[in-house]
Amino acid sequence: MLDAAILGAVLASVVAAATTLLLASLGELVAERAGTLNLGVEGMMIVGAAVGYATAYSTGSLLLGTLAAILAGTALSLVFAGLAVWLATNQVASGLATTILGLGLAGLIGSSFVGTRIDAAPALRVPGLTDLPVVGPVLFGQDAFVYASILLLIAVAYGLARTRAGLVLRAVGENHAAAHALGHPVRRIRTLAVMFGGACAGLAGAHLSLAYTPFWAADMTAGRGWIALALVVFSAWRPLWLLAGAYLFGAVSILQLHVQGFGLGIPSQLLSSLPYLATIAALVVISALKRGQGAPASLGVPFVPDR
């Protein structure tokens, strides 16, 4: 039988697995709501992971490592923004190029750190509460990344729905020509949204290499950037559905590991694909229910003002 301690540990690892996805997909959601389809998430995430790990290993400071990861993700996102927003290149091609560039850069940066280890980001403890059975480690025993992701989710959800900046950002993604005609700086807003996406992807990368698996390995993002992109689409561009999708994916990917551990004779490849299948199934249902509230209308369309 599962006892409370094991259950708590399993649930805590679900949260940890979900956090990477939540961070990266929140950033992408903001970029897409502004009308830019940034397929460079995977690249920005792994550059964040590499730079964050290298910095943390060299300086011994997780905080510096995290900041460096955010900066690195943002810097790479500026490459994408320069191409896709200011030069109005094809967003899909530019995004793919950014990812490939990011994977290469990260391999280069991380090459001298292969085989090293650092201490993972510590869990933040609340005396008394953290020791509660099950809920203690899940709710009050997580590292700072987890709490940051939740705060970020609230900020993004509130910001998009309730603030003027969010309104303008949505307007730019909905109809960039109209937004331009009303005098909103379309390309500047899109650049900022892409930069926010890059910062979030960098932060997600830092969570991977500094907390979730505190070492460096090439390809350590393992396609999480792509999952984050899919989550944005299937969540119908709604932050709260994104939360549900990220945690569902996290839950199934942890649980299938435990099922593999029981040795039920199900091929492990099939079990490994379960998180993807479950996420797709759940989110297809969600987006079917939310029909008519689809993609931002200008998503993926380059904007070129006439002069």
Added chain:
Amino acid sequence: MAASAEGAAAPASLLEAVELTKRFGALVANDHVSLSIRAGETHALLGENGAGKSTLVKMMCGLLQPDSGELLYEGAPIVFPDPASSRTRGVGVVFQHFALFDAMTVVENVALGLPGHEPLSALAARIDDCVQRYGLTVEPWRRVGELSVGERQRVEIVRCLLGNPRVLILDEPTSVLTPDESESLFRTVDLLTSEGRAVLFISHKLDEVRRLCHRATVLRGGKFIAEVDPKQETASSLARLMVGAEVPRTPRLVTHEMGEPRLLVRNLTVAGDGSRGSALHDINLEIRAGEIVGIAGVAGNGQTALFEALSGEAPGDPESVVIDTVPAGGLGPTERRALRAGFVPEERLGHAAAPDMPLSDNVLLTTHGDGGIVSHGVVRHSPLKRYFQGIVKGFDVRFGGKDPKARRLSGGNLQKFVIGREVLRDPVLIVVDQPTWGVDAAAAAFIRTTLRERAAKGCAVLVISQDLDELLEFTDRIAVMSEGRLTPPVPVAETSREAIGLAMGGMHGHGAEGGSHAA
């Protein structure tokens, strides 16, 4: 004349364009165009499609920068680097293609056009005030995507008015309105000028301009032609200024015989897709050989769905559409063309023609099913070339180069091309959506005459158009489309503009209104 008199009695111009020039590549869209708007006046900007009206407006509000010339605001030179700067100086624009966000509510749309961080609830209250004052009906909390075209225009106007503009520019405001909606817009415009605001009213509808406007500036081919007092002009003298020549009228061929029914539409019902465009409800229509039937109505009332059901882009129940006695409702476009039907959709670029393909390839797009041009799946170039030349010569399609891309042609020439492409196939039925939209007057007259001639030769013609004058001029019977329903077609001689206007507003001929309901 020197503009030195300060505070003189003569009405000073509020916003003035002086010798503005704008080039797009080889095209001179505006060639030293001048225009001045005074406080308290409604000033008309008249011109055909392509005369340069929109370019001028865009320069006057900062969306485009002039290549030369300058803007004066209250007599002082001013540069609007972007639309926001013109708005803060009190220049509001209601664009022809609305600058609205479908997925957002009316309040959000309005907020996006205003500076500052006003809470939406306070803004909604201000919208209600503005609505009351100017007699505009707008519900603040509805989603713009659900609104009719007339309602969307009112949202645009309210958004401009809340910025308290001194100059309001209305770009082709009545082209999307029913006659009734136009009337209430005119009342609003009169109210605005009586408050001392200036209104620039862009139109090519001469009657409106003569009724509403104090002065009119006429553009033709990107050049300033004249500034006149429209009330002193006749509709035909204004038309001469606009077109540069007498506008030819389509000869009405009264004596022609009706033949067999070529198109039968029976109980055609199409479910809406929920987001966009009305569904069709129980459409019935019969067109005989030799007659032209017109379908009037404001855009977005189901015309697109009807066209797609007729052309086979959206096939349905086989019995619902009968072409030349063959049940064709379940067939696709190529099979319907094989029944010698021709279709010309509304959108020239992207629907009727592929913009980046040469014209000769565009010929192939609708003739691939015909014998002679394609044999055993292989394109035969000399018949194709002959056919292409036949269109170009027979329909007076003018262009530069030997075989340019479709997007290089002007609207009128491309429209003549796509209509010629269908007509040369010698169809028994031809369905045309917006045959002369955005086409200059000469080309429009040519297109109408061509269709008239086809009918005289025994073709059945269905014309879907928002231009009521056009339909009254050259069709035999007119039906009206409103909210997906079609009124029975009535002979043109037996109907009137008023009756059609009422039906366009959804009144369906039950004209009696105003009496209290006896339930």
